[in-house]
Amino acid sequence: MTVATPMYTADEMMAVAAARRLRNGTVCFVGIGLPSQAANLARATHAPESVLIYESGTIGAKPRHLPLSIGDGALAETADAVVSVPEIFSYWLQGGRIDVGFLGAAQIDPHGNLNSTVIGDYERPKVRLPGAGGAPEIAAWCHETFVMLRQTTRTFVERLDFLTTVGRPRGGGAGVTCVVTDLGMLEPDAQTGELVMTELYPDVTAEDARQATGWELKVAPETRTVEPPSDVELEALRALEPTTGETVRT
């Protein structure tokens, strides 16, 4: 292995970049997958007082390893409280008590609108995706929302096949304020709301980002280069690896 070879994967860089966006003490509504990984990394490093809320009704979950689902036993066992699903979506989410919503999606458009419903026509979809879940109200009612998805011309599209979640909703929050990809980070332009590439990972160029985007991507005049993951971050991230598959029925 040469010195120039990064000692981390693109997904790890993505998780670390997203985790850094979470300030300590943030109350965060977490989706499963990449968002859960990033939020738990933040809690394991610089943001130990962050409160992780999963839609299964677990408030203040502190899993030691990443859960496979939003309702694994480890979430309930480590939570400050477990409330019902109607309660989590009414008192806590629509009640405006959550700082950051953390979502994934299958497609995003230039205004941060998200599709997690179908690829292709709704009536005769090419790919039927799982559907809305909590996403529409998370984006509408958290104070702000971060989105994580890998950047390709298939995921970053001019026009969504289906608009599941509004990027700049009329709700109580600011909507999507940050999109973390495997190339860098995008933020909405203050005037137009259009997503602009503002940060790039080491060794990623603006041209790489343009090539991976299905619309005429705007890149900030001076993009920031994201610091590579530190040893501490990488170690914490790898220690979170899910216990998937080890569970034995008793």
Added chain:
Amino acid sequence: MAEIVPLGEAVRELVHDGDVVALEGFTHLIPNAAGHELIRQGRRELTLVRMTPDVVYDQLIGMSCARKLVFSWGGNPGVGSLHRLRDAVEHDWPGPLELEEHSHAGMAAGYAAGASGFPFGIVRGYEGTDLAERTRVRWIECPFTGEQLAAVPAIRPDVGIVHAQQADEAGNVQLWGISGVQKEAVLASRRSIVTVEEIVPALEPRPTAVFLPGWTITAVALAPGGAHPSYAHGYYDRDNAFYLRWDEISRDRESFRAWMERHVLDREASPV
């Protein structure tokens, strides 16, 4: 007052072809054994309701039990697609499946309204989404503030089915851990079946548990292990390895059928 009966009898008497049936469970306490009994008894034309349809709904759909699915997120959590659900929607196999989809907040509000006997629940949501066109919501104005809100029709299943840790001999039920919308699903339904891990002489009250008095339930059936591959807090863990394996088993129509023959159709309901 709930009758304590074998699972096969509960399903035979309370679930009919064409019924609207909600088997609820939010990752935890998913009534898999009851779902398998529906499959064994060959129920048809069901409208299946659930916020988070997962493996057991994939099985019911793939085994031709369902005509329609009412849901808010249909996937194998942390793993990916439900291949049988996708095959039904994308290729009409084994038959067409009508969809009515909501957001979680919308569906939770629909259940809460059903449990309360209200005609609809309200959500601050759906606005600006393509979902609004595709689902059953109407816009209403708050009579006090003028705010526009989404009204979601109450969910009132013919039969609500949930799994719990314990019942006592009088049919009172207690469940704890992640409780999802199980309480709402039972109270919203015209008839209900609760399968349990264990029937105990007397329930030990747990301060944070969900308690469903026997007089709110139609039938209680003993089904130890009945939530597997999901879990029963305090009894057994989630079988994450099975959820990963299901991705392979269900991807192909033949291997799905073979698995169902072997593990569901050829088996008896849980003994009593």
